[in-house]
Amino acid sequence: MTEYLLKHLREMVKEEGRWSSKPGWPFLDSTWVVSGEKRKNLVVGVWECVDRDLELDDDATLTFSFDDDDEKPLEAIEVVEVVAGVLLQWLRNLQEGVVPQDIWPDVYKTGADKKLAEEVLDKLFTSFSPVHANVFVYLTGFIMEIVSLLSSPLPSQSPPKDTDIITGPLSPIQGVLPFGRSRVARGEIVKHTTLEVFAEAIIRKKGGNKTAEDKRKAVAFLEVFVSDI
Structure with a gap:
């Protein structure tokens, strides 16, 4: 797929x-x-x-x-x-998810800290089936390429209309819309929205439902691995 x-x-x-x-x-x-x-x-x-x-x-x-x-x-x-x-x-x-619920406390603590994020990835390799870490690494590479493609310069170079910009409730650009929209890179909007969707799908938390803060932490953790875009 x-x-x-x-x-x-x-x-x-x-x-x-x-x-x-x-x-x-x-x-x-x-x-x-x-x-x-x-x-x-x-x-x-x-x-x-x-x-x-x-x-x-x-x-x-x-x-x-x-x-x-x-x-x-x-x-x-x-x-x-x-x-x-x-x-x-x-x-x-997936029964256990790509990032299982047992490792959620580490993900939450990590947030956007790169060193801690690498330690979580190491833990995925050593404490769980290697499949989890391998799939996670593959998916982050896939997400990086997807974001790069969807952030490509528009053929006409014309900015998207205000009504066409879609942001999630956790987006860091919420506070600057609509007046600050012209100052926000389109690529960052694409990246954050895509990360929100994938973080929800691949990172599990015991009990299921994540709070708004949980979701921010999950997105921040995932973003560490696609931060080169």
Whole structure:
């Protein structure tokens, strides 16, 4: 799924589109264009491809659960959105999570401290199955590339409209909107919004629900590993 997303996003950023006007797309559900029954059926198709190890460009499998009278021609943007959603769903459904709940106190204490964050990563390698650390390292590399792509200069170099900027409740730019928007790098908005989505999906806390402060800590921890962008 990650390779599919990178492949198609590399093509999409050559032209302006939803990626350039909706920071957080295609991972933030409020930015999705495809919805309703078409989305539900497409989700089934994506899971079918994943379960059978088929290419995600296989339209016949992607649409196999569509009714005869359903609209079958698929646009790349629709499939990319659904694949992004399925990837996040898969991460959320992992039994222990990528970063297990037992290590949450360390994550919370770490915040944005790079040295402590490296110690948490070492603990993932030594105290848990190496799979956790390996997947975490792979995902941070994936997130770095995604953010880099989606922060690409707009083909027209025109700034996005005010109404198109989407920020999460924890975004550090909340206090400067709308008057300070022109002073905030678009890339930082994309980066923070994407980190919010992935931090929620891969970092577990005992008991489940995270407070606003918990979420800030999780995002800060994850950002340590993508800070080179």
